[in-house]
Amino acid sequence: MNEPAAALPSSAQRVADLLAAMGHDKPVTMLPSTGRTSAEAAAAVGCSVAEIAKSIIFRRVADGAPVLVIASGANRVDEAKVTALTGPLGKADAKFVRDTTGYAIGGVCPIGHVVKPVMLIDRELFNFDSVWAAAGHPHAVFNLTAAQLEKMTGGTVADVRLDAAPAAN
Template sequence: MSRKPADAAVPGTPATVALTRAGIPFTAHPYEHDPAAPAYGLEAAEALGVEPARVFKTLLADTGGTLVVGIVPVDAQLDLKALAAAVGAKKAAMADPKVAERKTGYVVGGISPIGQKARLATVLDESALEFDTVFVSGGRRGFDVELAPADLVRATGATTAVIRRR
């Protein structure tokens, strides 16, 4: 894996800037995004020719006034009870998309767990640890970054737990 600085081929996003500044190696994977795609994460997996279990989506949940980031495979759902338990909250509900966009600085469908406006508590589903590398949004629709799960944990300050359900 190589570090990819922002240039004409690699979108310069807060995620790529944060990874580059931190010295974390990653590979940029731009792809042609279809605005009519019903599921952005599954679209990414198909466009990149990667098994969906290696492509992770970034979801925001509200745990009673505090936002939390959950990162789960695109072929799974976020288990809100498990996410709440992982951060010591009683319950969690999906965050309002407009709030998620405002707090992260990204648009829905392109929310990266890396380089968000504010550092939020983050939980990565532990299934990511089964792979040498995983894919997450690079900060815009049609752009993913590939990196080692340990580097994703380091870049986001994440903890790991089982927070997915099939």
């Protein structure tokens, strides 16, 4: 006999409902432990850290708009590259993240924001058959392709990776 599925936390259920409305056929998955970091999420779903689509929020200085960068979990984001595309950036504190996205840090989903963000998608996510993104809660994720991510969000695909420092001679 199958056990009924446990109810999702309200923020994850909101994401599940948005995904269903978009015709996305993969469920929101609750992790047994937190997925706040890319390494934790990758270990929980059994993929590489690079296959985690992590969400990083900045505040654009000019107008206070949220800027969401969806980056490969293996990459550090180059703020200079993002600034060149969006204008000068400031830090986004937990209140700003919650107020503009509707999600807590560690669970920021690429969709369903309170305020539509300026969005950049790390081009390196397209190197994978699929990626895992936060689903509105630190323990919730969902699987999709980078092309689906681009279509769902309307984000701009860009090179946002901080390049490794050149080796000293």
